[in-house]
């Protein structure tokens with residue numbers, strides 16, 4: 360173990376950024392869903408008749424970016440619901456990406472899928488095209504919970520999709536789950552624990568466990584406003600968080616980010632880690648964001664505007680912002696303290712010009728006394744209790 364690495368509960372080590380970690384990532388947003396889930400504020404349209412025009416426009420956007428000089432070592436096709444595309448469209452899309460850009464030979468290539476849409480033919484097409492990681496939005500293995508969330512699928516379909524995925528040869532599988540649904544405290548918690556047990560029975564290489572939040576302008580916000588339905592209070596949410604982390608760590612998972620768990624370092628989401636490390640990424644498709652290490656820009660959310668811009672050869676960019684030194688520093692603090700690896704103090708000083716131990720010594724000592732952070736081998740790391748309140752840690 361070198362001075363830039365620290366052991367973690369899964370028996371691996373966290374490393375300081377290596378050069379290979381710094382290759383950019385490519386994100387492609389497929390902005391279509393068969394229907395909208397009540398809690399979701401991601402951009403997507405349910406007008407599937409626009410898919411052929413969208414795919415043609417996406418090819419145009421790729422060619423506008425074909426001078427992107429660097430190789431990508433991650434590709435993430437998300438949405439929306441990429442699994443609404445036909446097997447032929449999925450295969451062609453990935454082929455177009457591999458032709459338009461330089462993709463590193465060992466790249467992580469992920470596609471998001473919804474249970475219910477995924478068929479053996481789609482899975483075979485993804486395998487043929489070179490996809491090596493599948494992330495399935497199961498959200499729950501309880502039919503009542505799925506109905507409350509407005510999901511189209513049933514628990515049985517989620518189980519079948521996972522089995523099909525394994526049968527198709529995918530050995531890097533992620534499952535997304537949501538906890539903290541309304542309900543009698545004991546009952547909802549027991550349902551969550553059963554969902555977690557079912558997920559573990561498939562030995563997924565990656566698990567994302569998100570706390571249900573009410574985003575403004577979603578149907579869920581309306582439901583909560585018009586009824587007496589309320590999400591669990593802060594103490595109950597904290598219990599969900601810590602019990603989930605305990606169970607998954609006991610099962611051998613590395614709790615490497617507030618909501619993310621991997622069966623060891625090699626199954627971390629390499630792509631999402633770029634967002635937390637300030638590594639550049641290129642985003643294609645409506646609402647996709649790009650970051651070049653200093654400037655962030657984002658595409659129009661509307662499919663119609665996206666199509667209109669690309670029809671005239673114009674980049675479909677809605678706006679951009681150049682991050683100031685102070686914004687970069689605050690973001691690095693905020694994002695770094697959401698990861699178990701935390702912040703490498705020496706790298707932080709070099710990159711953002713702040714010696715955290717010298718300038719924030721008093722507050723850090725207090726956080727250490729409260730067992731919310733620790734300093735080990737040059738890293739400032741949140742503890743499990745610290746990760747539960749990660750957003751407030753960044754206010755130091």
Ligand code: SF4
Nearest residue numbers: 392395396399438439
């Ligand atoms: S949660 Fe996923 S499937 Fe549901 S509306 Fe949002 S993007 Fe679509």
